[in-house]
Amino acid sequence: MTTPKPRLFNGLRTALIMLLALIAMTMTAKAQTIYVMDSGDTVRVTVFGEPDLSGEFKVDAMGRLNLALIGPISVRNLTTDQARQKIHDAYLDGYLRHPDIAVEIIAFRPFFVMGEVNQPGSYDYVPGMNVLNAIAVGGGLTYRGDEDDIEILRGHDASRVVIPATLATIVMPGDIVRVAERYF
Template sequence: MARETGCCVGAASLALVLAFSGSTLAQQAEAPASQQETRRLTRSADEPDAYLLGPDDVVNVVVWNQKDLSGEYVIEADGMLTVPLIGSVQAEGLTLRAIEAALKRQLSDGFLRDPQVSVSILQYHSRRVYVVGEVKQPGTYPLTRNTTLIEVLTRAGATLNAMTGEVTVVRPRADRKIAGPVLPDQGHAADVIRIDLRDLESGIVARDLTLRDGDTIVVPDQEKVYVMGEVRNPGAYSVPRGTTLLQLISIAGGLTDRGAVGRTRAYRHVNGEKKEMKLKVDDVVEPGDTISVPQRLF
């Protein structure tokens, strides 16, 4: 029956070519809303074509004009993708374009004539990294080919020029299967890699680590600058390195009508001792500073 299908496809090829444009538009119009939502939810994978497939990933296979072959498939624990007619195909470690080529090659081997195959990923489940700590969007992120530390930190909403200290990457050893994030002090068999955030901000490429499956990125709590007194929005602020007093006051909403910026004081820990110092508007504030803006005398 499968070989007869291939013959029929060849005999009707001219009609199919004529109908191609209209058929394609119809298929696009009928795309399930659930697939559109899935694409929206997984858009954080900046380059899905570079993603290496693995067990439990869910892919959508479309074989043009072959509804019985098209559908959603889960990559099995052994890394195989099982499709009607051709059976199991190795999928683990392949990109979407590579698995498309493999399926097309198998279907062309006595089943269909010049099959048109498209594969997209619906759910990422196999390769992932974890981000914890002080970022806007901590969580799990899919791992594409050659994903770097800076890329994942950017996805997670980290602002490198406002961060201080070291970021820690906890990397499980090859013989350990990890199902979730691992912190440096949890006692698992893992390597701990520490990277100075100043190096990343400075663009030192050699310090931008290529991530591996199961890595946990730990972003430390950032020291803040505290602003009190005659500003419109007193509070604690994480600010980029090099921020001046004038810029900080602007971030805090500006002075009140009674603020005296010329009499501003900073309380800063120096060599373990708390020091009081006068700041000018172009002086740079430091993490941990407490800035006090007093009232005008008259």
């Protein structure tokens, strides 16, 4: 004769499975939202105690910031912390004794919506945006737009990857959201 498993055990097992799924979703969202700089971003670089070296700079087409004294610094595919360290090291190399640097994004590069949307084009990025928001900004789907066939092109030129997307997929600055046409 087997003894029935207590209902408490089944409830705990279900709760544990749900908790693990939530943790996995959170980790995926965090991995998608690590932001790296690229052409079109506007960055504020503050060199504390040196107002002439501080200012707002646009990342140029080559992915560089042109800073006083040290010249162009490549920041493409760097986080703000990595860029801060790179700028710090450049100023430390014969220009400043103890540079204290801060780097922050003040304007993101645009994202793009194309395909079966009413107003395809380039739009200002808002942090936390997903595909549904991007399509809404682009005027919504056309009558032939297929919400089940959407992809995001992410990256720069040769390193660009195609990501199958749902309406809940996170959109990053510089992404191209492409909505396919449905046939029936």
